[in-house]
Amino acid sequence: MKGKENMLNVKPKSLHVIGRNDSCFCGSGLKYKKCCMNKSENERRHIFEDINNPVVNEWLFYYYPISQFSAAMLMHARLVTPELTQIASNLTRSITSRGEEEAKQIRMEQNPIQLLQMLGRGLDNINYDLLISRLSEYEAQVTPALIEKLWNTEDDVLIEQGIQYLHQCSEFPLHEIEKLATEAPNPYIRSVLCLLLGFKGPETVLPIIWRQFHSLRSHYPLENYKEWPLYGLDEYGRRFGLLKS
Numbered sequence: 001m002k003g004k005e006n007m008l009n010v011k012p013k014s015l016h017v018i019g020r021n022d023s024c025f026c027g028s029g030l031k032y033k034k035c036c037m038n039k040s041e042n043e044r045r046h047i048f049e050d051i052n053n054p055v056v057n058e059w060l061f062y063y064y065p066i067s068q069f070s071a072a073m074l075m076h077a078r079l080v081t082p083e084l085t086q087i088a089s090n091l092t093r094s095i096t097s098r099g100e101e102e103a104k105q106i107r108m109e110q111n112p113i114q115l116l117q118m119l120g121r122g123l124d125n126i127n128y129d130l131l132i133s134r135l136s137e138y139e140a141q142v143t144p145a146l147i148e149k150l151w152n153t154e155d156d157v158l159i160e161q162g163i164q165y166l167h168q169c170s171e172f173p174l175h176e177i178e179k180l181a182t183e184a185p186n187p188y189i190r191s192v193l194c195l196l197l198g199f200k201g202p203e204t205v206l207p208i209i210w211r212q213f214h215s216l217r218s219h220y221p222l223e224n225y226k227e228w229p230l231y232g233l234d235e236y237g238r239r240f241g242l243l244k245s
């Protein structure tokens, strides 16, 4: 109990930054002193539970702390610095002959749909980079075929490699991804795509990420699906200047 109290006493950075006369963090447009300054902790929390009114600022991560050790965190890091994965693969290639046969196959394949078949469980880890760069040569065929696959797959590797491909696409298929993130039957796809939308989407994707965050959080309290949209909201907040880095 004591620990919990202590945790609630740790205020996020923004609180120290908000002055009495600054506009309130809840987005009401009122001055802080006329608005949330006088509200209880519980009333403030409710602001971030309103499914119809997204509010992204440091307070959000106060009520929903981002986990520092999760698959979503790793993917976030990979999307921020894609060259790191490449360096790691090249390093492995330089010291072993692991996956060489497979790499040869990937380099030779001329059929984009055959290439796409390889993007899933079973490939040597060090070859995914190579495969994604080969797939990028055929974006016009690969992107729609991948999206088709994502509607019904349960293959986590396909989903995770798929978003790395989509992240570096020259033509990001925004509408298809929005639809998938909202309607795909597999909650893991919906959650992972929210991270991608945080990286690539325009301002209009905020309500989608927000709704998925709350829906995944309440429907799957024991899973960590909500981590992905949370990282998506973090990335979104930085891109649009709602969060200081």
Ligand SMILES: [Zn+2]
Residues within 6 Å of the ligand: 024, 025, 026, 027, 028, 032, 035, 036, 037
């Ligand atoms: Zn307020």
